[in-house]
Amino acid sequence: MTYPVTVGVDGSSAGLAAADWGAREAQLRDLPLRLVHAWEWQPYSHAPPEGPEYARRWSEGVPREIRARLHRRYPDLGITAERLIGPPPKVLCEAAKEAELLVVGTVGIGGLAGFLLGSVALATAAHTQRPLVLVRAPTAEEDEHPAAVSARPVVLGLDLGRPCDEVLRFAFDAAALRAAPLLVVRGGKPPAFYGAPGVGVDPSGETHIAADETETMRMVLQPWREKYPAVDVTEQAVIGHPAHHLLDVGTDADLVVIGRRTRSPRAVPPRIGPIAHAVLHHCPAPVAVVPHD
Structure with a gap:
């Protein structure tokens, strides 16, 4: 149908x-x-x-x-x-x-x-x-003064804890339909011990953490790259609040894609999460919210 x-x-x-x-x-x-x-x-x-x-x-x-x-x-x-x-x-x-x-x-x-x-x-x-x-x-x-049409990217906010097929498929489909690049963003906090008293902050620590996250992202995205060989995919792993980074890159995006978990024991009544809430309120680009289990 x-x-x-x-x-x-x-x-x-x-x-x-x-x-x-x-x-x-x-x-x-x-x-x-x-x-x-x-x-x-x-x-x-x-x-x-x-x-x-x-x-x-x-x-x-x-x-x-x-x-x-x-x-x-x-x-x-x-x-x-x-x-x-x-x-x-x-x-x-x-x-x-x-x-x-x-x-x-x-x-x-x-x-x-x-x-x-x-x-x-x-x-x-x-x-x-x-x-x-x-x-x-x-x-x-x-x-x-409308903006000039350009090949702006589709941006996907990826949750590595729940890299759901529904969200990934929607983002790859959107990029393929537009013949646009896909920028996959993963934002996260450093480990709890990072910067704690007696541990200190290694200036290169965030770089190492981001590199590890990027490698994990590549493994998650590899099957989707094979399904969508024409889509140019870039990973961006950063340290910090995910919503802030999505808003930064969303300024020049054609579409921002985020997920919404539909089954949460604490979400009574159903609600959107804090990341989705921030992106929906502040992102200048159209935002796609894709529900998933």
Whole structure:
């Protein structure tokens, strides 16, 4: 069965950015595009404040208008649009069950503060069992001066403790589809005894630790290199908080890929981890969150 790329749209600038990203991704994957607008009357929705009936009519028009806009830009792409009733996180998670991946927008708030990961995006990221891509809305400056298209890398944040096939496959597929290089980043803390009293800090210690980590990464990635011989893979093992390094390299990335563990005895209700949380809030590039056991 062929599943579409599904995009949650709400009429916001972030939703429009997500719809455009989803359309390009559907073309890359040779898949149809499905637009889903979840409507639940709330006083703080994007709908105008004139009243429930006006909001209902506005809501009905959102997916149709975005479909028409995308059809003009991507005339050969099969696009469907639906308005579904219910809480947006629940509607989107249900829609994701029959999707290759789900795409949702986030809102830029400028400067070093990062991006506003709204309650819908956060709840969807914590609950969906399918890959989710968060796409931020462009700033006013980016709208006026769009960046030149270049062969930017796909970045994968690799957890060597749980190098899951689902996450690795998604990252390699994304790089292969884009004919882009794949940068695999592993960040970690040095051993607990490193720098302890009486032990000291060897200036070359971090270099040795990173070299050992790089060798482990190469062993983990070797089978995937063989499956994807056309993908140019670079390993980068660094000492420090993984989120910081992912944010550094994510500035110039086409896509950042991270995993989310779905089975955790302490995650009640389900939630995203601290690394995913930091990357989703601050990374300027689209971020793919791939759930795994």
